[in-house]
Amino acid sequence: MTTVELSGSVLARELRAKLAETAAALTTAGVPPRLAVVVATEDESSAWYVRALAKAAAKTGIDCDVVDLGATAEPAEIRTKLAALSADPAVHGIILQTPLPPDAKAEELAASISPEKDVDGASPLSLGRISAGLPAFAPATAAAVLAVLDYYEVPLAGRHAVVVGRSTVVGKPAAQLLLARNATVTVCHSRTRDLGEQTRTADVLVVAAGRSRMITGEHVRPGAVVVDVGTNPGEDGGLVGDVDAESVRGKASALTPVPGGVGPVTTALLLSHTVGSASRGAP
Numbered sequence: 001m002t003t004v005e006l007s008g009s010v011l012a013r014e015l016r017a018k019l020a021e022t023a024a025a026l027t028t029a030g031v032p033p034r035l036a037v038v039v040a041t042e043d044e045s046s047a048w049y050v051r052a053l054a055k056a057a058a059k060t061g062i063d064c065d066v067v068d069l070g071a072t073a074e075p076a077e078i079r080t081k082l083a084a085l086s087a088d089p090a091v092h093g094i095i096l097q098t099p100l101p102p103d104a105k106a107e108e109l110a111a112s113i114s115p116e117k118d119v120d121g122a123s124p125l126s127l128g129r130i131s132a133g134l135p136a137f138a139p140a141t142a143a144a145v146l147a148v149l150d151y152y153e154v155p156l157a158g159r160h161a162v163v164v165g166r167s168t169v170v171g172k173p174a175a176q177l178l179l180a181r182n183a184t185v186t187v188c189h190s191r192t193r194d195l196g197e198q199t200r201t202a203d204v205l206v207v208a209a210g211r212s213r214m215i216t217g218e219h220v221r222p223g224a225v226v227v228d229v230g231t232n233p234g235e236d237g238g239l240v241g242d243v244d245a246e247s248v249r250g251k252a253s254a255l256t257p258v259p260g261g262v263g264p265v266t267t268a269l270l271l272s273h274t275v276g277s278a279s280r281g282a283p
């Protein structure tokens with residue numbers, strides 16, 4: 001079977017072009033869209049994402065403030081900053097980068113992000129609204145998974161979607177979004193007994209476990225659509241997915257590449273949410 005590559009870069013480019021127009025119109029109307037990125041980590045993957053966001057924002061005509069509190073920031077300091085940004089009328093989107101210092105809990109701190117500015121769907125309110133099928137910004141990475149599947153017209157209703165990974169930023173919200181689209185959803189994680197037995201039943205396999213090349217051809221049912229959310233640092237400084245593309249190629253009907261898959265769409269959607277917040281004030 002030939003495996004089609006589901007490029008995210010193509011979709012991201014389209015999204016950014018549309019965004020640039022809306023951002024320009026908002027700026028003309030006196031509401032320049034502004035994103036605030038709060039950082040309290042020296043994590044390399046986070047640093048890369050922050051640079052990518054700042055660069056894409058600049059190209060799209062969105063203001064981007066990086067607020068670096070340092071890797072030793074106290075939870076109280078982070079909370080105060082999030083509250084101040086929430087109260088600032090010039091700021092339309094707020095993202096709190098993960099990971100965080102050991103004594104800070106992202107899910108707890110995100111409660112200090114005003115829901116209408118919660119463009120990465122991190123607050124318990126946003127996550128609850130998504131679970132309830134109410135409008136809210138979904139975490140950008142989870143939203144990107146659905147955006148790629150929709151762009152390539154992968155049917156979801158009645159299909160079996162298996163999500164590997166249960167993080168608050170990706171696995172759990174992705175499962176909720178798939179469920180809202182009438183997929184039958186199974187969520188697997190580190191304590192799942194026989195992972196292959198589960199993943200081989202997937203029509204759509206979404207992998208967001210954060211472990212390099214953990215999914216191989218053996219885990220994949222012939223013809224399945226595989227979405228690789230992993231962006232792990234490789235030995236040679238490159239980027240490695242959670243899926244072993246070489247061994248899955250020829251077996252899956254379609255696969256998102258890393259790099260150039262879900263990642264660029266994540267960045268574009270985060271900016272899209274920010275522009276949405278600037279134009280409506282709420283999701």
Ligand SMILES: Nc1nc(=O)c2c([nH]1)NC[C@@H]1CN(c3ccc(C(=O)N[C@@H](CCC(=O)O)C(=O)O)cc3)C=[N+]21
Nearest residue numbers: 045046049096097098141231239259260261263264266
């Ligand atoms: N609150 C929060 N939300 C996040 O969404 C979040 C976060 N914290 N912390 C850090 C990770 C990392 N992350 C990436 C997003 C896009 C690419 C991406 O676009 N990567 C490029 C390639 C990069 C390269 O070539 O080095 C690609 O996949 O094509 C990577 C990593 C979001 N994260």
